Amino acid sequence: NAGVMQNPRHLVRRRGQEARLRCSPMKGHSHVYWYRQLPEEGLKFMVYLQKENIIDESGMPKERFSAEFPKEGPSILRIQQVVRGDSAAYFCASSPTQTDTQYFGPGTRLTVL
Amino acid sequence: RKEVEQDPGPFNVPEGATVAFNCTYSNSASQSFFWYRQDCRKEPKLLMSVYSSGNEDGRFTAQLNRASQYISLLIRDSKLSDSATYLCEGGANNLFFGTGTRLTVIP
Numbered sequence: 001n002a003g004v005m006q007n008p009r010h011l012v013r014r015r016g017q018e019a020r021l022r023c024s025p026m027k028g029h030s031h032v033y034w035y036r037q038l039p040e041e042g043l044k045f046m047v048y049l050q051k052e053n054i055i056d057e058s059g060m061p062k063e064r065f066s067a068e069f070p071k072e073g074p075s076i077l078r079i080q081q082v083v084r085g086d087s088a089a090y091f092c093a094s095s096p097t098q099t100d101t102q103y104f105g106p107g108t109r110l111t112v113l
Numbered sequence: 114r115k116e117v118e119q120d121p122g123p124f125n126v127p128e129g130a131t132v133a134f135n136c137t138y139s140n141s142a143s144q145s146f147f148w149y150r151q152d153c154r155k156e157p158k159l160l161m162s163v164y165s166s167g168n169e170d171g172r173f174t175a176q177l178n179r180a181s182q183y184i185s186l187l188i189r190d191s192k193l194s195d196s197a198t199y200l201c202e203g204g205a206n207n208l209f210f211g212t213g214t215r216l217t218v219i220p
Contacts, residue, residue, distance in 0.1 A: 035210075042121070042212030043157065043200065056207065091156055099145045099208060104156035 002027070004094050005074075006105035013082050014113050021077040021108045025094030032075045033093045033102060034060075034067060043091065049075060082112045116140060117203050119211035127219050130191050134214045136201030137183045146184045146203040148175055151213065157200055160186075191218045 005024040013019050025032050034046040045059040049069040060067065064082075069075040079086055089109050093102035119136045126132045138146075146163035161168065163175040163184050174187040184203065188195055198213040 042198075043210050045210065048207070089154075098206060099204070101147050101159050101162065102202070102208070104158065107156050 004029075004092060004103050004105035006090075006092050006108050008108060009106060010109050010111070012111045012113060015083055016081050019079040019082050019086070019110055019112075021079075021090050021092075021110070022074040023077070023092030023094075023105055024074040025092075026103055029094035029096050029103070031095045031098060032069050033095075034075075034077050035091045035093065037089045037091060037107075039088075046077070079110075082110075084112050086110060087112045115211075116209035117201060117211045119201055119214050121212055121214060123215040123217055125217045125219055126191055128191055128193060130218075131187065131189045132191055132216060133185055133187045134199055134201075134216075135183050135185050136203070136211050137181075138203045138209075139182070140205050141179075141182060142205040143182075143203050144205055145208060146175075146177060146201070147208075148173075148184075148186045149200040149202060149210075151198045151200060153197075160199070163203075188216075191216075193218050193220060 030051050032049045035043045037043050047060045047067045048056040064080045066078045089107045091107045092105045095102045117138050148160040149157040150160045151157040161170050163177050167176040172189045176185045196218045198215045200213045201211045202208050
């Protein structure tokens, strides 16, 4: 049973470009969470999705950021018109239910030049 | 007020020492609690679940204090390899992470 997969592992973008981060949850997991972590800081919750639905996006910036988890395929975190402050590690986690432990992917490290 | 709060540390302890971290939660209806470990530039990994009666796994002991609304993680006989950030997670219908407590074990 493969773990949570994220790609790319490293992503470099110039200011103003778009960044697309993908997350494939563990088999059988329908709950997906996205977190952002700045260097030397803690995990910051961004969004919680269940298949085709956004359950909680209270941690997501109102502009430029969007997330989806389609019926088929991975969950996507999309950042439009990236700025230097978006540089961070973005972790995805999945769980089988809302109150089970979360299993994390290896993260995508986004660098904005 | 945050759902889950932790002292960020850092905790610097000598090898062999016993160290304990606490994590407070604000929602008295919280039922599920976990401790994770995160190494530098790596993803968090589950260390142990926290059961109502307390549980132990080798040198690690997790406890829940419902009256005071906190969970704790005790590490006995600290090893250099225990150096990491320890994150707690807890909640009722939704689970929330603390910001993590950094531990450095010194030779």
